[in-house]
Amino acid sequence: MRKPAKLSAKPKSVDEYLAKVSGEKRAALDQLRKLLRALLPQAEECISYGLPAFRLDGEVVAGFAATAKGCSYYPFSGSTLATLAAELDGYAITAGSLHFAPQQPLPRALVRKLCGPASPKPEQEQSE
Numbered sequence: 001m002r003k004p005a006k007l008s009a010k011p012k013s014v015d016e017y018l019a020k021v022s023g024e025k026r027a028a029l030d031q032l033r034k035l036l037r038a039l040l041p042q043a044e045e046c047i048s049y050g051l052p053a054f055r056l057d058g059e060v061v062a063g064f065a066a067t068a069k070g071c072s073y074y075p076f077s078g079s080t081l082a083t084l085a086a087e088l089d090g091y092a093i094t095a096g097s098l099h100f101a102p103q104q105p106l107p108r109a110l111v112r113k114l115c116g117p118a119s120p121k122p123e124q125e126q127s128e
Contacts, residue, residue, distance in 0.1 A: 014045045014052040025066040028102035032064050032073065035108060039115050048076070062115055073098045073106060075114050084113055 011017035014033065021029060029052070036043075036054055043054040043061065051074060053063035063074035074097050075081060081093050087110065092099040098114070100106055106114075 010050050011047055011052075013047065017047065017052045021066040024102035025071055028071050028100075028105050029064055029066060031105050032071070032111070035106075035111050036062055036064075036115070039108075039112055067099065070099055070101050073100070073111075073114060075116075077116065080114060080116060084110075087113065 011020070018026060018029060018033070033045075033052070040054050040056060040062065043056040046053050046055045046060070048055070048060045048063060051063045051065045053060045053074070053076070055061070060076045063076060065072050065074070076096075078095070081088065081095070081098060085093075088098060098106075
């Protein structure tokens with residue numbers, strides 16, 4: 001697993017984490033955050049394992065981070081990435097993370113699948 005970009009101290013909020021990320025990585029993570037908010041309207045933002053994340057019904061269901069080489073998405077599920085492996089061709093993946101270039105943000109349809117059952121069907125989503 002790639003290590004998240006070095007931060008001087010553990011962030012206490014998603015805003016605090018993102019304040020220390022700049023450029024294309026910041027733009028990509030802001031976009032992913034907005035998308036996750038739309039896909040998981042009932043989830044609350046939190047910091048989990050030092051990463052920005054979304055918690056739903058007490059369980060962390062999604063997270064993201066800036067890394068030395070780009071950005072990463074964390075499904076916080078041991079099976080999600082393996083289940084979607086055929087759809088993740090072209091991305092670098094580990095057992096627990098999906099890595100992507102900030103210049104090529106994750107598509108909405110893919111993020112919806114990565115969120116799995118936590119994400120409502122498209123007609124149930126709140127508008128962005």
